[in-house]
Amino acid sequence: MGKYPVSPLAPEKFPDLPVIKGVRFAAVEAGVRYADRLDVMLAVLDPGSVVAGVFTRSSTRSAPVRDCEAKLRKVSEAGAAILVNSGNSNAFTGSAGQESVEAICAAVAEAADVPKGRVFTSSTGVIGERLPHDRITAKVGELVEALDEGGIARAAQAIMTTDTFAKGATREIELKGGVVKIAGIAKGSGMIAPDMATMLVYIFTDAKVSRDALQAMVSCHNETTFNAITVDGDTSTSDTLICAATGASGVDCDDSEEFEAALKAVMKDLAHQVVKDGEGATKFVAVKVTGAAHDADAKRVAMSIANSPLVKTAIAGEDPNWGRIVAAVGKSGAEADRDKLTIRFGEVLVAERGWVAPGYSEEQAAGYMKLPELVIGVDLGLGKGRFTAWTCDLTHQYISINADYRS
Amino acid sequence: MGKYPVSPLAPEKFPDLPVIKGVRFAAVEAGVRYADRLDVMLAVLDPGSVVAGVFTRSSTRSAPVRDCEAKLRKVSEAGAAILVNSGNSNAFTGSAGQESVEAICAAVAEAADVPKGRVFTSSTGVIGERLPHDRITAKVGELVEALDEGGIARAAQAIMTTDTFAKGATREIELKGGVVKIAGIAKGSGMIAPDMATMLVYIFTDAKVSRDALQAMVSCHNETTFNAITVDGDTSTSDTLICAATGASGVDCDDSEEFEAALKAVMKDLAHQVVKDGEGATKFVAVKVTGAAHDADAKRVAMSIANSPLVKTAIAGEDPNWGRIVAAVGKSGAEADRDKLTIRFGEVLVAERGWVAPGYSEEQAAGYMKLPELVIGVDLGLGKGRFTAWTCDLTHQYISINADYRS
Numbered sequence: 001m002g003k004y005p006v007s008p009l010a011p012e013k014f015p016d017l018p019v020i021k022g023v024r025f026a027a028v029e030a031g032v033r034y035a036d037r038l039d040v041m042l043a044v045l046d047p048g049s050v051v052a053g054v055f056t057r058s059s060t061r062s063a064p065v066r067d068c069e070a071k072l073r074k075v076s077e078a079g080a081a082i083l084v085n086s087g088n089s090n091a092f093t094g095s096a097g098q099e100s101v102e103a104i105c106a107a108v109a110e111a112a113d114v115p116k117g118r119v120f121t122s123s124t125g126v127i128g129e130r131l132p133h134d135r136i137t138a139k140v141g142e143l144v145e146a147l148d149e150g151g152i153a154r155a156a157q158a159i160m161t162t163d164t165f166a167k168g169a170t171r172e173i174e175l176k177g178g179v180v181k182i183a184g185i186a187k188g189s190g191m192i193a194p195d196m197a198t199m200l201v202y203i204f205t206d207a208k209v210s211r212d213a214l215q216a217m218v219s220c221h222n223e224t225t226f227n228a229i230t231v232d233g234d235t236s237t238s239d240t241l242i243c244a245a246t247g248a249s250g251v252d253c254d255d256s257e258e259f260e261a262a263l264k265a266v267m268k269d270l271a272h273q274v275v276k277d278g279e280g281a282t283k284f285v286a287v288k289v290t291g292a293a294h295d296a297d298a299k300r301v302a303m304s305i306a307n308s309p310l311v312k313t314a315i316a317g318e319d320p321n322w323g324r325i326v327a328a329v330g331k332s333g334a335e336a337d338r339d340k341l342t343i344r345f346g347e348v349l350v351a352e353r354g355w356v357a358p359g360y361s362e363e364q365a366a367g368y369m370k371l372p373e374l375v376i377g378v379d380l381g382l383g384k385g386r387f388t389a390w391t392c393d394l395t396h397q398y399i400s401i402n403a404d405y406r407s
Numbered sequence: 408m409g410k411y412p413v414s415p416l417a418p419e420k421f422p423d424l425p426v427i428k429g430v431r432f433a434a435v436e437a438g439v440r441y442a443d444r445l446d447v448m449l450a451v452l453d454p455g456s457v458v459a460g461v462f463t464r465s466s467t468r469s470a471p472v473r474d475c476e477a478k479l480r481k482v483s484e485a486g487a488a489i490l491v492n493s494g495n496s497n498a499f500t501g502s503a504g505q506e507s508v509e510a511i512c513a514a515v516a517e518a519a520d521v522p523k524g525r526v527f528t529s530s531t532g533v534i535g536e537r538l539p540h541d542r543i544t545a546k547v548g549e550l551v552e553a554l555d556e557g558g559i560a561r562a563a564q565a566i567m568t569t570d571t572f573a574k575g576a577t578r579e580i581e582l583k584g585g586v587v588k589i590a591g592i593a594k595g596s597g598m599i600a601p602d603m604a605t606m607l608v609y610i611f612t613d614a615k616v617s618r619d620a621l622q623a624m625v626s627c628h629n630e631t632t633f634n635a636i637t638v639d640g641d642t643s644t645s646d647t648l649i650c651a652a653t654g655a656s657g658v659d660c661d662d663s664e665e666f667e668a669a670l671k672a673v674m675k676d677l678a679h680q681v682v683k684d685g686e687g688a689t690k691f692v693a694v695k696v697t698g699a700a701h702d703a704d705a706k707r708v709a710m711s712i713a714n715s716p717l718v719k720t721a722i723a724g725e726d727p728n729w730g731r732i733v734a735a736v737g738k739s740g741a742e743a744d745r746d747k748l749t750i751r752f753g754e755v756l757v758a759e760r761g762w763v764a765p766g767y768s769e770e771q772a773a774g775y776m777k778l779p780e781l782v783i784g785v786d787l788g789l790g791k792g793r794f795t796a797w798t799c800d801l802t803h804q805y806i807s808i809n810a811d812y813r814s
Contacts, residue, residue, distance in 0.1 A: 060737030060745045092733050092745065094762035127730030128763045237734055309716070309801075310809060317810035323534030326499050327644055330467030338467045338499065355501035356535045394716075396806050402717060403724035403802070 004401060009276035009284050009372060009392075010165040017152050017170050017183040020204040022046040022246025025151030026143040027158035030135045033087030033125055038158035040136055042143040043202065044112045045080040049246045051120065052215035054222045056239035063090050063097030064121045065238060067105075071117055075211050080118040081108050082202060082242060083136070083143075084159050086187075089198065090123040090131040091237040100133040107137040111144045122240045124161055124187065124198040152204075156185040159200055162401070163187050163277050169269035171262040177251035180207045180259055184266045188231075188274030198236040199226065201270055205263070206249035213254040217263055218243045225267040228299075229390045230306050231278035241267075275390050280397030283315050284373045285390065291342075292385030297334035301378060302389035304332035312394035315374065320365035322350045329378060340381030345369065411808060416683035416691050416779060416799075417572040424559050424577050424590040427611040429453040429653025432558030433550040434565035437542045440494030440532055445565035447543055449550040450609065451519045452487040456653045458527065459622035461629045463646035470497050470504030471528045472645060474512075478524055482618050487525040488515050489609060489649060490543070490550075491566050493594075496605065497530040497538040498644040507540040514544040518551040529647045531568055531594065531605040559611075563592035566607055569808070570594050570684050576676035578669040584658035587614045587666055591673045595638075595681030605643040606633065608677055612670070613656035620661040624670055625650045632674040635706075636797045637713050638685035648674075682797045687804030690722050691780045692797065698749075699792030704741035708785060709796035711739035719801035722781065727772035729757045736785060747788030752776065 027041045045051070053072050055065050083104060090097050105119040112119075123131060156166040167186040172179060184203035218241065226241060243263075245253075253259035276284050287305045292298035305311055308328040314321035322343050329336050339354035346368045349357045368374070434448045452458070460479050462472050490511060497504050512526040519526075530538060563573040574593040579586060591610035625648065633648060650670075652660075660666035683691050694712045699705035712718055712735040721728035729750050736743050746761035753775045756764045775781070 056737075058734065058737030059739075059741075059743040060733050060748070092730065092758065092762060094746070094760060096762070127733065128758065237737055309805075313806055313809035316806065319810070323499065326467050326534065327465065330463075330465030330644055332466075334466075336466040339501070341467070351499070351535065353501065355499060355503070393810075394806065395810070396803055398716075399720055399723065399801065399803050399806055402720035403726070403800075 004162065004164055004397070006164045007277050008282055011273070014153060014156065014166050015168050015170055017168050018172065018181045019149045020181055020183050020246060021206045021248030022049060023204050023244065024147035024149050025155045026146035026148060027151065027154040028139045028143055028146070030085070030139045032085050032132065032135055038154060039087050040083065040085045040139060040143065041155035041158040042108065042147070043082040043155065044114070044147055045244050046246055046248070047079040048077050049080055049244055050077060050209065050211035050214055051080055051242060051244045052211060052218045053240065053242040054219055056236055058237050060092065060237050062123065062238045063093065063101050064123050065240060067098070067101045068120045068240065071120060074117060076118060078118050079114040080120070080244065081112050081114050082120045083108050084122045084200060085136055086159055086161050087125040088123055088129060088131045089125050089127050089238050092128045093130055096130050100131040103133045104136055107140040111140045120242060122200050122238065124159065124200055124238055127237070152183060152185060159185070159187040161187060165277060167270055167273040167277070169266045169273070171265050173258050173262045175251050175256060175258060178249055180249050180251050180253060181205060182262055182266050184270050186270040186274055188277045198238045199274055201226065201241040203243040203266055205245045206247065207245045207253040207259055208247040208249060208251055209245045209253045214243060214245050217260050221264040221267050225264065225271040228388060229271045229275045230303060231275065231392060272390060275392050278392035279401045280395040281392030282395055283393040285315060285392060286375045287389045287391065288375060289378045289380070290386045291379040291381045291383065293335045293383045294385040295387055298385040298387035300334040301329055301332045301336070301380065302387045304328045305376065305378065306389040306391035309394055312391065315369070316393035316395045318366065318369040320345055320350070320362065320369050325376065325378065335382060336380055337382065342379040342381060344377035346375050411569065411571055411804070413571045414684045415689055418680070421560060421563065421573050422575050422577055424575050425579065425588045426556045427588055427590050427653060428613045428655030429456060430611050430651065431554035431556050432562045433553035433555060434558065434561040435546045435550055437492070437546045439492050439539065439542055445561060446494050447490065447492045447546060447550065448562035448565040449515065449554070450489040450562065451521070451554055452651050453653055453655070454486040455484050456487055456651050457484060457616065457618035457621055458487055458649060458651045459618060459625045460647065460649040461626055463643055465644050467499065467644050469530065469645045470500065470508050471530050472647060474505070474508045475527045475647065478527060481524060483525060485525050486521040487527070487651065488519045488521050489527045490515050491529045491607060492543055493566055493568050494532040495530055495536060495538045496532050496534050496645050499535045500537055503537050507538040510540045511543055514547040518547045527649060529607050529645065531566065531607055531645055534644070559590060559592060566592065566594045568594060572684060574677055574680040574684070576673045576680070578672050580665050580669045582658050582663060582665060585656055587656050587658050587660060588612065589669055589673050591677050593677040593681060595684045605645045606681055608633065608648040610650040610673055612652045613654065614652045614660040614666055615654040615656060615658055616652045616660045621650060621652050624667050628671040628674050632671065632678040635795065636678045636682045637710060638682065638799060679797060682799050685799035686808045687802040688799030689802055690800040692722060692799060693782045694796045694798065695782060696785045696787070697793045698786040698788045698790065700742045700790045701792040702794055705792040705794035707741040708736055708739045708743070708787065709794045711735045712783065712785065713796040713798035716801055719798065722776070723800035723802045725773065725776040727752055727757070727769065727776050732783065732785065742789060743787055744789065749786040749788060751784035753782050
């Protein structure tokens with residue numbers, strides 16, 4: 001904690017998140033791995049809440065992820081709870097992993113008076129070490145005592161690992177039936193040796209929405225928000241997004257386009273913050289691909305560019321190295337025709353029709369690359385497929401964080 | 408050239424490559440981009456030679472690659488020539504690219520007295536700038552004059568970009584019909600801004616072998632040699648492997664397992680040298696995957712580990728961070744069962760049955776990681792699929808070379 005400076009891309013401050021009626025938060029110092037820091041958060045949802053989620057597709061996903069997936073398959077509107085610890089990911093811990101999850105869920109269910117099947121847990125931190133769940137269960141009583149409608153900011157702190165800033169986002173919309181609020185928190189590409197980057201996201205709303213509608217919205221927009229960002233192409237065993245709707249506003253949002261748009265905006269905002277806190281990041285980069293044969297090809301090209309170490313180091317060096325963009329398009333596996341390709345850095349037309357653009361000025365492009373937020377535009381000239389990915393640059397700091405951590 | 412120190416993994420010296428009867432070499436300083444360095448090589452093959460090749464699958468591949476592919480589709484045993492320049496890749500140069508290729512091929516065909524359809528060219532270096540082919544064609548007469556059976560070492564130098572050492576490999580085998588020799592040269596993951604890593608490989612043998620048999624051998628073993636290495640997962644627009652057999656030994660090798668094994672050994676040797684000269688490399692790493700459901704899954708897992716920035720930075724930091732191996736297995740998309748996974752660093756058993764191994768000593772593993780050449784063993788415990796990939800670590804030097812090149 002605090003070993004690395006706050007990302008230069010961090011927002012000025014943590015946003016003022018509104019109270020979401022029907023959910024209360026608490027956070028404590030449980031000493032899961034480190035002393036003197038918030039490392040466990042609890043959120044308790046009133047009866048009538050619905051919960052949706054999406055998770056890492058890793059085949060080595062952690063015990064808490066497997067447990068959440070199983071529980072979310074059952075539709076219920078009983079009260080529910082979400083407990084998250086940092087410091088230990090409870091991943092690759094054999095059968096002991098599930099035992100820890102069960103112990104925590106039992107303790108929370110009893111103390112918070114919710115069914116065990118409605119307690120969801122996440123863990124992030126060191127991998128392959130048994131989770132000392134006694135340290136967590138010992139604090140559950142204290143957590144329930146401390147539950148508070150205004151506790152979400154402390155919860156955002158408790159889930160951080162080596163994140164350099166806490167991440168929050170909110171939207172408020174006025175619909176015919178009244179005001180609906182959404183508030184979300186996330187942790188991003190932090191690192192606790194010997195663990196990998198893990199993304200955890202929790203979004204709460206007082207919208208009245210069915211579980212199926214909420215799950216559909218979350219699954220759909222996950223593809224163009226959290227699944228459209230990449231720091232280093234590595235996927236965690238623990239990535240989790242849980243979205244809970246308490247219904248306390250009484251405003252029916254099952255078919256509300258405005259609500260769906262606001263939910264997506266919160267997801268996108270949090271996803272961007274995760275990239276902006278990417279290890280060593282100094283540039284925030286949108287890779288906008290258009291003109292692909294179809295959307296799937298556009299995504300393939302966008303992620304190929306966004307994950308290319310050669311592209312990402314060039315951006316770190318503020319080098320308008322469009323040759324590396326051409327190479328990343330070529331290796332993507334998507335349908336592409338060299339002679340129909342157009343590349344732009346922001347408004348600067350770089351290449352078209354298989355060659356550098358006639359009016360291209362390297363000086364102008366190099367000037368553009370000095371900005372902290374960049375747009376790389378690639379048009380394949382083939383069809384209507386489009387996809388935007390977000391990434392950051394690859395810097396010496398990334399190597400320092402990941403190679404030198406123990407030294 | 409010479410900006411970066413010679414790789415610590417470089418062999419002690421360039422090998423003594425034998426004369427291959429039926430092929431002669433020359434190299435000159437043509438000033439394609441830089442003065443005072445060898446930058447064009449020519450190899451001329453006697454009539455009766457057969458030529459095979461494999462090329463980048465990039466959809467934005469360069470004009471020389473497209474030209475070679477087309478010519479190799481035609482079977483011929485006429486004399487042939489291979490001309491390679493460094494300094495400019497002639498990639499993404501629109502229709503001017505093909506014009507340059509044609510101009511060079513015409514000049515070589517006339518001076519070396521071979522059919523135009525049997526002149527193969529490669530270019531490596533800056534992308535998107537018109538190849539100043541006049542500088543090359545002006546030197547073709549001089550090149551042909553200088554052709555020499557013993558010129559292969561100078562040819563190996565002429566194709567280097569920011570390679571820190573020239574790469575050569577050889578094998579000699581005694582068969583019933585006589586001795587057969589193989590000699591190969593390669594350039595690897597060098598970089599000339601604003602270009603991407605390009606791999607070029609040329610292998611010569613005096614074996615008597617049909618074009619179809621040679622092509623089959625090269626295509627087959629390419630999968631487990633050059634297609635099994637990765638420095639950063641980026642694919643060039645120019646990657647080329649050409650293998651030519653002059654037949655001068657008179658020894659029929661169409662069905663010779665010994666010849667095929669020797670050819671594979673040369674390919675593997677050169678592939679390993681390319682990794683050992685990977686930008687910033689300080690460790691050479693074999694990733695051996697066994698027990699996969701099938702070979703394709705084994706390759707998926709091996710390349711997922713070998714391309715993971717988190718794994719590669721951990722290796723740079725000499726950190727036995729097996730959690731990152733687990734994560735890379737999980738994200739590979741291959742069939743995997745966490746509880747059947749076994750991980751070894753060299754002989755050190757790290758994890759088995761879904762958890763850290765009972766006798767695992769972190770100290771012992773950390774000691775192993777200090778070696779310059781490492782083996783990461785992963786057994787999936789599912790079937791008989793196996794694949795070995797080779798990679799290097801990801802260091803500050805990689806970032807320096809690729810981000811700071813222009814500064």
